[in-house]
Every structure is written in C-alpha cells, then in structure tokens.
Amino acid sequence: MAKVTTKVRTRFAPSPTGYLHVGGARTALFNWLYARHHDGIFVLRIEDTDLERSTEESLTAIFEGLEWLGLDWDEGPGPEGPFGPYFQSERLDIYREHVQRLLDEDKAYLCYCTPEELKQRREESFARGEDPKYDRRCACLTPAERQALADKGREPVVRFRSSDEGSTVVDDLIRGEIVFDNEMLDDFVILKSDGMPTYNFAVVIDDHLMQITHVIRGDDHISNTPRQIQVYEALDFPVPEFAHLPMIHGSDKTKLSKRHGATSVTEYRDNGFLPEALVNYLALLGWSYSATDTLFTVDELIRKFSLDRVSRNPAVFDMKKLEWMNGVYLREMEPDRLTDTVIPRLQREGLIPEQVDKATRAKIQKIAVALQSRIRTLAEFVPSSRYFFVDDIEYNQKAVEKFLYRDYVPELFGLLLDKLTHTEPFDEPNIEKVFLEVQAQVDRKLGEIIQPVRVAVTGTNVSPGMYEVLAALGPARTCHRLKTMKEMVKQKLSADEA
RNA sequence: GCCCCCAUCGUCUAGCGGCCUAGGACAUCGCCCUCUCACGGCGAAGACAGGGGUUCAAAUCCCCUUGGGGGUACCA
Numbered sequence: 001m002a003k004v005t006t007k008v009r010t011r012f013a014p015s016p017t018g019y020l021h022v023g024g025a026r027t028a029l030f031n032w033l034y035a036r037h038h039d040g041i042f043v044l045r046i047e048d049t050d051l052e053r054s055t056e057e058s059l060t061a062i063f064e065g066l067e068w069l070g071l072d073w074d075e076g077p078g079p080e081g082p083f084g085p086y087f088q089s090e091r092l093d094i095y096r097e098h099v100q101r102l103l104d105e106d107k108a109y110l111c112y113c114t115p116e117e118l119k120q121r122r123e124e125s126f127a128r129g130e131d132p133k134y135d136r137r138c139a140c141l142t143p144a145e146r147q148a149l150a151d152k153g154r155e156p157v158v159r160f161r162s163s164d165e166g167s168t169v170v171d172d173l174i175r176g177e178i179v180f181d182n183e184m185l186d187d188f189v190i191l192k193s194d195g196m197p198t199y200n201f202a203v204v205i206d207d208h209l210m211q212i213t214h215v216i217r218g219d220d221h222i223s224n225t226p227r228q229i230q231v232y233e234a235l236d237f238p239v240p241e242f243a244h245l246p247m248i249h250g251s252d253k254t255k256l257s258k259r260h261g262a263t264s265v266t267e268y269r270d271n272g273f274l275p276e277a278l279v280n281y282l283a284l285l286g287w288s289y290s291a292t293d294t295l296f297t298v299d300e301l302i303r304k305f306s307l308d309r310v311s312r313n314p315a316v317f318d319m320k321k322l323e324w325m326n327g328v329y330l331r332e333m334e335p336d337r338l339t340d341t342v343i344p345r346l347q348r349e350g351l352i353p354e355q356v357d358k359a360t361r362a363k364i365q366k367i368a369v370a371l372q373s374r375i376r377t378l379a380e381f382v383p384s385s386r387y388f389f390v391d392d393i394e395y396n397q398k399a400v401e402k403f404l405y406r407d408y409v410p411e412l413f414g415l416l417l418d419k420l421t422h423t424e425p426f427d428e429p430n431i432e433k434v435f436l437e438v439q440a441q442v443d444r445k446l447g448e449i450i451q452p453v454r455v456a457v458t459g460t461n462v463s464p465g466m467y468e469v470l471a472a473l474g475p476a477r478t479c480h481r482l483k484t485m486k487e488m489v490k491q492k493l494s495a496d497e498a
Numbered sequence: 499g500c501c502c503c504c505a506u507c508g509u510c511u512a513g514c515g516g517c518c519u520a521g522g523a524c525a526u527c528g529c530c531c532u533c534u535c536a537c538g539g540c541g542a543a544g545a546c547a548g549g550g551g552u553u554c555a556a557a558u559c560c561c562c563u564u565g566g567g568g569g570u571a572c573c574a
Contacts, residue, residue, distance in 0.1 A: 017574075184570090189571080200574095223569040244503085255567075312503080318524065318525085321509075321523080374537075
C-alpha cells in the first residue's frame with residue numbers, strides 16, 4: 001500500500017502576553033523553515049485564553065516582529081483560512097463541545113475545589129514530602145453532592161481523568177522516545193471556571209482541528225506533552241509528530257530574559273539590526289548545517305533546514321556574534337538600500353530635513369559607504385556620522401591634546417587652507433593632491449599631517465579615510481573647522497609660552 | 499522533594515566506533531595591510547565534566563556521579 005503523505009502543516013502559537021521574544025521568534029522561524037522546506041503550510045494561532053495577561057499591544061508587537069523578520073503565515077489572523085478562527089478566545093464553543101464529549105464519556109469530571117483550597121493542599125502535601133498532585137476528591141461526586149457544592153455558589157472547573165496505570169511515550173523527532181509514568185500525571189484542569197480552556201487542552205483541540213502535522217516548540221513543553229497525548233487519545237485523535245527545540249539561554253545559562261539585555265525582536269530592529277542577520281543568527285541557535293558554514297540567506301535556510309540537524313543542548317545567546325553577523329550583512333548591503341535605511345535614523349535625530357533632495361541624498365550615500373565597514377549596527381551610524389551634519393562639533397579633549405597642541409599645526413593648517421580654499425572640484429583626488437604637496441613642503445610623515453586634520457575636522461581621532469571625509473564634508477565646513485582650530489591652537493601655544 | 503531534558507574550546511557548534519595529534523565561526527591575543535579606526539589577510543592560544551563498563555578500538559554506545567536547565571498552576 002502506498003504511503004499516504006499528507007502536506008506538512010506547522011504552527012506558531014504565541015500568547016499575546018508580551019512582545020515577541022527572540023526565543024519565540026526562533027520557534028516561529030524553525031516552524032516556518034520546516035513548513036517552507038516541505039512546501040507546507042505555516043499557521044499562526046493566537047493563544048489568548050489568559051484573559052488577565054493578554055493585551056492588544058502584545059498582539060501588535062507579535063505581528064510586527066514576525067513581519068519584520070519575514071515570517072509570513074499562510075493561515076491565521078489576516079489571511080484567515082479554512083480552520084479558523086485563529087484566536088483561541090473565539091473558539092470557546094469548540095472547546096466546550098469537546099469538553100462535553102469527555103464529560104459524557106466520563107473521561108472528565110467537574111471539580112468544585114477552589115484555587116485557595118488547592119493551593120493549601122498542595123503546600124501541605126509538599127511539606128509532607130509527597131507529590132503535590134490533585135487528590136481527586138471531586139472525581140466521584142454524586143449528582144446530589146455536585147448540586148450542593150453548586151448551591152454554595154462554587155463555579156466548577158473540568159478536570160481530565162488521567163490514568164495511573166502504565167506510561168505515556170513521547171516520540172520526539174529531536175530526542176527520541178521519552179517515557180513518562182502515568183502515575184506522575186494528575187487530573188489536570190482542562191476547562192477553567194471562567195469557561196476558558198487551559199493550554200494543555202486547547203492546544204490539542206486546535207492542533208488537531210487545524211490539522212497540524214508537526215508540533216515544533218521549545219523543550220519547556222516536553223513535560224506537558226504526555227498530558228496532551230492523553231487528551232489526544234481520550235478524544236481518539238491521531239497524535240502529531242513532536243519536535244522539542246532546545247532553550248535559548250542568557251550568558252548565565254538560565255532561560256533568556258530581560259535581565260540579559262534586549263530580548264524583544266522589535267528592540268533589535270530599533271537597535272539597528274537587520275532582519276536577515278537576526279534570522280541567520282537565530283537559525284544557528286540550535287541548528288547547524290555543516291562543520292564550516294555559518295552564513296545563510298533565507299533561501300538557503302529554507303533549502304537546507306531539517307529537524308535532524310537540530311541540537312539537543314541549550315544555546316547561549318551571544319550578542320557579540322550577532323553583532324558580527326549584522327556587520328557582515330551591513331557590509332554586503334547595496335549603497336542605495338544602505339542609504340534608504342540610514343535616512344530615517346538621521347531624520348529622527350533631526351540631522352537632516354524631512355525632505356531629502358538629490359544632493360543631500362548623494363552626500364548621505366557617500367558617508368554611509370565610508371562608514372559601512374566601521375559599524376556593526378545601524379544605530380552606530382548616527383553618532384559616528386554626526387560631525388558631517390552639524391556645525392558645532394564636539395571635540396574629544398584627549399585627541400585635541402595629543403594631535404592639535406603641536407607647534408607645527410598652525411603653520412600646517414595655514415598651508416592646507418591656502419590650497420584647499422582654491423581646490424576645485426573639491427573631490428578625493430584633488431584633496432589628496434593638496435595633502436601630498438603640503439607634505440612635501442613641511443617634510444613630515446603623512447600621519448603627522450592627517451591626524452591633526454582629522455581631529456580638527458571630526459573632533460576625534462577615529463574616522464574613515466581623510467580624503468573621503470573631507471570630500472563629503474565639503475569645502476566650507478572643512479575650511480571653517482581648520483581655521484577655527486588653527487586660531488585656537490595658536491592661542492593655546494602662545495598662552496603656554498607665557 | 500518528584501519527573502523530564504541536557505553535557506565537545508569563554509560562546510555557537512562539527513563529530514553519528516577507527517578518517518580526531520578533535521574541525522569551523524564569534525570573542526581574545528599577535529603579525530601584516532595602513533593617514534586613525536574599521537574591513538581584509540595570516541597566525542596563536544583554547545574543549546571531549548568525572549568515574550566505571552562494552553569493544554581490538556570510544557568524544558562517539560551503556561551505567562553511575564556531578565553540574566546545568568525545564569516542569570511540577572483554574573500561565574502559555
């Protein structure tokens with residue numbers, strides 16, 4: 001008999017209780033890559049059953065983050081699809097229907113214990129050194145007993161009747177078989193008293209109804225999986241494939257969180273990272289292709305991704321490596337695109353006008369290209385290019401003392417000014433010619449000429465090549481800064497003499 | 499406490515019994531290029547957690563210890 005091959009369907013199912021975390025993004029990416037690689041369907045489902053913590057802003061942030069990364073979903077909010085709705089809060093009837101079925105088949109029961117009682121009992125049994133499992137006191141309530149509890153105004157939850165016998169095996173694509181003794185599992189809640197399903201229940205119903213074939217998620221879900229498998233079995237649903245990804249850790253090897261620095265995807269965007277760099281980096285957190293390859297385009301990732309090359313051990317998020325990788329992508333950017341991405345940042349700082357004319361754009365492009373190999377994030381562009389855009393620049397005092405307070409500087413600047421004021425056009429070859437001529441006149445090493453100029457013109461001793469800086473800066477600002485510093489140095493030197 | 503997962507350079511990892519005197523990348527250090535800083539090039543240092551087995555042979559398989567992580571909710 002021919003093997004039935006069903007189309008791969010994966011999903012990312014975030015709960016809108018915070019921004020899109022890089023860990024979540026990595027999970028989304030792997031699901032997306034797997035679906036794209038197999039020509040399958042990638043579903044986005046919003047798990048908003050926690051009324052307390054779900055927010056509209058989080059939802060927006062998740063959409064924004066996924067879109068920015070280029071992780072488009074085939075079904076879900078927006079495109080919709082045949083298995084909607086894709087918000088769990090809009091699927092309550094569906095859950096209730098299935099809960100009722102379990103109730104009818106006596107595979108679940110009503111429980112009237114209050115959260116306070118449960119908490120207390122849990123603490124007591126914990127103190128006695130026992131497993132803090134639910135004691136099943138509501139498992140065999142008579143109708144009369146239930147009525148009595150209900151009359152007292154208690155809102156029941158529905159608990160799943162789990163088996164104490166045998167074991168449940170999770171067959172994980174990444175880890176192999178994981179065996180859990182059923183004795184360990186208690187009668188967990190599947191429907192809360194507010195009518196919302198719990199995660200372990202809703203996820204099963206939805207994954208089944210949405211025909212998810214591969215559940216790819218963080219390995220913090222491993223211990224939930226046997227519960228979910230029991231629900232699948234109780235409902236007679238086929239069990240999907242599972243693949244549990246290793247966690248992403250911070251530098252202290254604990255689960256990545258805010259104290260480790262930026263964790264939200266939009267934060268990386270705002271901090272000047274490129275989506276293709278983040279995607280590439282995230283792909284390498286828990287997955288590798290070969291002994292030597294680290295740089296992959298999205299198309300290559302789709303082509304090369306497979307679950308059998310996913311690692312089992314947790315990965316520490318290494319900001320340094322991300323920055324390096326971002327630098328690689330930055331350096332590969334076409335000048336036009338680089339200019340496009342840099343302009344809004346300059347505008348936000350008020351360094352350039354809202355309307356950028358052709359000449360300004362050309363100038364920005366020159367500056368961007370000059371700085372391209374010197375920045376690792378877009379965010380670094382603004383501070384390191386500031387002196388091109390403002391009249392009053394800041395001077396680094398140490399650099400001034402080291403390079404400007406030298407007795408040959410006033411004369412040197414004088415000679416340069418004589419020539420530069422008449423340099424036409426004011427471009428790199430001509431500027432270089434001037435410097436070489438002056439160098440011959442003063443008979444000094446090039447560095448002794450350029451460093452003082454660099455400080456005078458940029459305020460620092462670090463910048464791109466001097467000639468391209470001056471060309472981009474233009475004759476007016478160049479000469480003005482040289483003149484100002486020439487006078488300043490002259491005064492300083494004569495004051496020192498006195 | 500109990501259950502589960504994990505264990506190769508500081509970090510991400512390659513390795514799926516002999517190809518390993520363990521390979522690559524980031525970070526670090528040195529040299530070269532050079533007007534500074536980057537970029538780039540070359541090079542150095544740096545790891546199989548420990549202990550038992552199995553085997554002619556173990557980073558690779560098994561067990562224990564240790565260490566880390568996760569779960570143990572009317573969160574997801």
